[in-house]
Amino acid sequence: MNQAEKLPDPKTAPLAQFDLSAPRLYEQDVWRPYFARLRKEDPVHYQEESPFGPFWSVTRFEDIMAVESNHEAFSSEPTIVIGDLTEDLPVEMFIAMDPPKHDLQRRAVQPVVAPRNLAQMESLIRSRGGEILDNLPVGETFNWVDRVSVNLTTQMLATLFDFPFEERQKLTYWSDLAAGSPEMAGGNIDEEERITGLMDCLETFTRIWHERKGREDSFDLISLLQRDPNTADLVERPMEYLGNLLLLIVGGNDTTRNSASGGVLALNQSPAEYDKLRANHGLIPGMVSEIIRWQTPLMHMRRTATQDIEFKGQQIKTGDKIVLWYLSGNRDESTIDKADDFIIDRANPRHHISFGFGVHRCMGNRLAEM
């Protein structure tokens, strides 16, 4: 299934011809029938060959939740994306750590996105959102992703880090660099540009760390890391500091950007749902959850087996890669009724897989929903 070959027929081709890691499945938005077939015929599926090596694909909602709930057998180390780490920039981040180290680092930053603190930010988020929408051109074509999604998420990220507001485009740039490595995630970012950019990110935040040190009244992410005993010396472990910065930058940027864009697309494709929304603004909270499910901002997560283990009748071996396809779990008809449809008034809209489950469940979910 290389770029020049024709894609196999999702309904009739042998499963061995599927390459679930091929970016064009997603670029061309043709992934749905491939995963529908796997969910039905081979829900824990072994793919022998791919540009990222062999890997298992877990495609059902309940199975993904089961893997994520067993962090002893299914480790988040060394990394949680399909490709392996590049050796020249061995960043460490808590999303790719197991307990107990994961728990200590996560606890240090978790309070910043607790709903109590978010309440103070809510009016700021609403006024910024309103301002961005008020300034959109009327009657001419424009790029929603740039003008709305990227703009709003970048402003919020700058606020969370208390990052110099006029330089906030750098955060978006670093996020794109971090998420776009060809080796790790099949992106198309030049490796040299990537490393130069990410080192600039580290230098910038190291300077911010030292400038901010000792301030007692601040409540941004850097200050929180400084005040927690477990991360107070994080700046002295540069690859860990950078890793956790990138985690927070990508986590707060890429994801909400995708759902803010996908939500508009969904409403556009489902005019009846748009009419429901216009008639009843009380549907907004449920609609937000539905957008996050339907769009699925993060396509996959990865675990690595720490032991030989039987899972759903398959024999998984120590060291095997296990890819959890969130976008498939969110389309699983055995858990979600009419899963392909965008329905803004579902009875149980929060029951989706986009935030993940288990100890690595998204810690920024309440901020994301705002």
Place this chain on the structure above:
Amino acid sequence: MPKITVIEYNGQDHTIEAETGKSLMQNALDNMVPGIDADCGGACACGTCHCFIEETWSETTGEADPMEEAMLGMRPDRTDASRLSCQIEVTDDMNGMVVRLPEYQM
């Protein structure tokens, strides 16, 4: 059917006639008690059915297992009384139990 009182963070209390054999979370949802999200549906995998068990009842409800401990550990507002209500199966000897809900679920 044991009577259990669930108190929201704002002080509003709800006394429910709970069904034994079902989880405390499911009983609260079935009785429309607000303040529990239960995103994962009761699999001890999301932490959004967090509650506080009054101390005198902690022996009746038992102890959290390691997975529940791990999920509770992610809660900024965790206390010694913290439990995930999906992991507590209601029994007859919980008649009169008082459970408090946190300020927020996350």
